[in-house]
Amino acid sequence: MPVNLNPPAPGSLKAIAGVTLGVTAAHVRKPDRKDVMVMTLPDGARVAGVFTQNRFCAAPVQLCRAHLAAGAPIRALVVNTGIANAGTGDDGLARAQAVCAELAGRLGCAPAQILPFSTGVIMEPLPVERIAAGLPACLADARASGWEDAAAAIMTTDTVAKGSSRTLELDGRPVSVTGIAKGAGMIHPDMATMLGFVATDAAVAQPLLDALLRRVADDSFNRVTVDGDTSTNDSFVLIAAGTAGIAEIASEADPRLAVLEAAIREVAVELAQALARDGEGATKFVTIEVDGGRDRRECVRIGKAIAHSPLVKTALFASDPNLGRLLAAIGYAGIDDLDVSALRLWLGPVLVAEHGGRAAGYVEAEAAAAMAEAEITIRVELGRGSARDRVWTCDFSYDYVKINAEYRS
Numbered sequence: 001m002p003v004n005l006n007p008p009a010p011g012s013l014k015a016i017a018g019v020t021l022g023v024t025a026a027h028v029r030k031p032d033r034k035d036v037m038v039m040t041l042p043d044g045a046r047v048a049g050v051f052t053q054n055r056f057c058a059a060p061v062q063l064c065r066a067h068l069a070a071g072a073p074i075r076a077l078v079v080n081t082g083i084a085n086a087g088t089g090d091d092g093l094a095r096a097q098a099v100c101a102e103l104a105g106r107l108g109c110a111p112a113q114i115l116p117f118s119t120g121v122i123m124e125p126l127p128v129e130r131i132a133a134g135l136p137a138c139l140a141d142a143r144a145s146g147w148e149d150a151a152a153a154i155m156t157t158d159t160v161a162k163g164s165s166r167t168l169e170l171d172g173r174p175v176s177v178t179g180i181a182k183g184a185g186m187i188h189p190d191m192a193t194m195l196g197f198v199a200t201d202a203a204v205a206q207p208l209l210d211a212l213l214r215r216v217a218d219d220s221f222n223r224v225t226v227d228g229d230t231s232t233n234d235s236f237v238l239i240a241a242g243t244a245g246i247a248e249i250a251s252e253a254d255p256r257l258a259v260l261e262a263a264i265r266e267v268a269v270e271l272a273q274a275l276a277r278d279g280e281g282a283t284k285f286v287t288i289e290v291d292g293g294r295d296r297r298e299c300v301r302i303g304k305a306i307a308h309s310p311l312v313k314t315a316l317f318a319s320d321p322n323l324g325r326l327l328a329a330i331g332y333a334g335i336d337d338l339d340v341s342a343l344r345l346w347l348g349p350v351l352v353a354e355h356g357g358r359a360a361g362y363v364e365a366e367a368a369a370a371m372a373e374a375e376i377t378i379r380v381e382l383g384r385g386s387a388r389d390r391v392w393t394c395d396f397s398y399d400y401v402k403i404n405a406e407y408r409s
Helices: 059-070 089-107 128-141 147-153 206-219 255-277 296-308 310-318 323-331 364-371 398-405
Strands: 020-024 036-040 046-051 076-083 114-121 162-170 173-182 195-200 235-240 285-293 344-347 350-354 375-381 387-394
Touching (some): 036 128, 046 059, 059 089, 059 235, 076 089, 147 162, 195 255, 206 255
Parallel strands (some): 285 375
Antiparallel strands (some): 036 076
């Protein structure tokens, strides 16, 4: 069960004018589940994307990069679950291109104006004929209110759909931001198996949209890890539909940009946290805060060392305050000149380590109580600067092994 996470309430995901979403059951891998989604975009929409750094990046990732680089206006996104179309070589590229061509023909645009996305089992051929056969139903189902169904249709091992919305005001007019994401395992985005799609009806110049997306990705999806495995298919896309009726934001100096960026970041952070809350087999949602670093990079490095440690994650599952596991992870994070005598460590409100060992007032029962909570904050004070950052993760339970042992069955 996810940790304090529910699917979006009906009607809670705001429509983005000009953007429609439709889904269908195309039987990509499993029968009787909605597994293909098409999102269509209005004329003038701007699209930015960041993608996995995995060298075995999937065929759809390769095509998305190429289509965005070509610069033609993007007309639609097509997403399938069940088959990742990764590790499939030239044949996988041809199949992804065939899906783009099929949808482009139905929309009257060029294949390079379609962005394809896939998620699921790696090294299996994409069933193009099934996806193509499902596209008419997706387009017939397309509607502005389709975000909730789309969030469910892109799931794989997720247990709940993930979506978030914000509304704000720019130039005296309402502006909306809505996003959906999927991911529960093989989650350690390094971007810029996770997919995230966020759209706003504001108008943003392309160079600003690209820069905004990179900043937001770094503060959200690049700060979450379930198991330390970077998927071949990770993709995060930001769409500025330009349908809110406000003047385009075209300069970093425009004060409206900071307001819009804050709302987009809130949506992305909520979606990123949802990935950890719904981590495969998760019973704990964990925030790791690292303060007092010389720069943010070393704070993140220590945070991820803790978050990736199987020994720490299994101790979290057991609610066992095994402090040695935490100290060991901090120690091997690669901060060569770290002064361990200056470091302090908290589990929730409980100071558990200082001066290179257990805190003077340490009481194990208090630390165990902090670890027994469904939501846990681990805080590390490095005492070497003013930088700070945070990472979100979850525990490892018996179910994580079971889910992944049975993934292809």
